[in-house]
Amino acid sequence: MSDEQAVDVYPSMTVVKEQENERSDKIEPLQLGKRLKEIRVALGLTLEEASKRTGLARSTLSKIENEQISPTFQAMQKLASGLEIDIPQLFAPPKQIKATGRRDVTLKEAGKPHPTTTYEHELLATQLTNKKMMPFKSRVRARHFDDYPDWIRHDGEEFLLILEGSVLFYTEFYEPVTLNEGDSVYYDANMGHMLTSVSDEDALILWVTAS
Incomplete structure (x- = not known):
């Protein structure tokens, strides 16, 4: 089989591989530390307060949030318990908040x-x-x-x-x-x-x- 014939026989495989590569490029890596910080900030907690609630050292929490270390499963259990969340919430991507721009003003006695x-x-x-x-x-x-x-x-x-x-x-x-x-x-x-x-x-x- 010539090189020219080979290209004609397997074009679909090339296309599929290219599509898979495009999809993999769009998948964002899990940033557990970033997600943990978003949850902590949403709860209005400082690192010190989160440390007291979870039983994890402040330095440990800081390293996790800055992606310097990965938490053990035991540490994730403490995080979930102390922050009163489910473990899957640590892996869920944050919801994108989009303003709808809806507004309705009702003046006095104009309802x-x-x-x-x-x-x-x-x-x-x-x-x-x-x-x-x-x-x-x-x-x-x-x-x-x-x-x-x-x-x-x-x-x-x-x-x-x-x-x-x-x-x-x-x-x-x-x-x-x-x-x-x-x-x-x-x-x-x-x-x-x-x-x-x-x-x-x-x-x-x-x-x-x-x-």
Whole structure:
């Protein structure tokens, strides 16, 4: 077989090898030290604080972060335990955070009104779609537990901040609690809940619902 024929017989092998080389060039080597430092910084820990939590010497942590030494499996167990993470997190590449540029300004009293029999809602940030949070202000019109036909329940978690007045916050698993101006509560919205105003004026609250 001539050299010219050999080139014709095996062109695909050459292409495959070139593609494999291109892929291998794009694979970044694991930088365990860099990953460890990113985790420590994200937790707001100094090397000294991380040393106390993991039981590893500060100098050892510094050498690991600077890729001067590789941690033993026992050291990785101490890192995972002290930093309260799973060992696989030490090997996972950091997530790339990209700004979406989403923004929605709602001027005072310029939200979308949504009245009900028990609340007078003002929906905020209504121009944005597919929000991860739903913020809104509400004037609590309800004055008695019996003003509600049933518990309010919905998916997600909810944060509640009292802006004006006072409310009595009912939940199906806890005793009612009085919340005054400046008080707040975070709770599972799947749990039955409701509010009644107990101040002279109807209370004004800020609600943030997260799915």
